[in-house]
Amino acid sequence: DAKTTQPNSMESNEEEPVHLPCNHSTISGTDYIHWYRQLPSQGPEYVIHGLTSNVNNRMASLAIAEDRKSSTLILHRATLRDAAVYYCILNNNAGNMLTFGGGTRLMVKP
């Protein structure tokens, strides 16, 4: 299975942009890149996903490198509510489930 590598933790100041990186050098051509986040004491929450092109939605933007070996989740203005563990996930080859790694714990300072 294709694997992702994320920093264990990152810090950000409130109302500043946050760039969360993810490396996935063994990604295959049909793997979608998904991002989920998990707020404290809650279940994971879908953030965004993409295949090749950059994607935007109301929560975030996803920038995908041209060679698709890395991607960056961008939160345009971090709020305290964005403090969470962010998971970068690739499509499992079996396609049946999301395989979660360790994720990046984002801390937002007021």
Place this chain on the structure above:
Amino acid sequence: DSGVTQTPKHLITATGQRVTLRCSPRSGDLSVYWYQQSLDQGLQFLIQYYNGEERAKGNILERFSAQQFPDLHSELNLSSLELGDSALYFCASSVAPRQAMNTEAFFGQGTRLTVV
């Protein structure tokens, strides 16, 4: 609110006992997934059902079983409980049979199981 409902929210039971966790998926979602999250293991996929049939199995112990009923709700049964089974158990649902492709999954708030 994801639309996925899990009950109970908290459960405390003794070793050796059996418990049942319940999940109601979002309206219209045919796939239900169960995950276990413990402090040292992270989120681990256990099992998936699609429209009543088992679709995929992860690291699910033989003491654990699940089923999906005709109304699409699902139950996860945990038996002969051990201290190490203490964890958060999450249910997720999606409309598609394959969760990880071009669809998003919706997770419930989880059931916190404590085995004493």
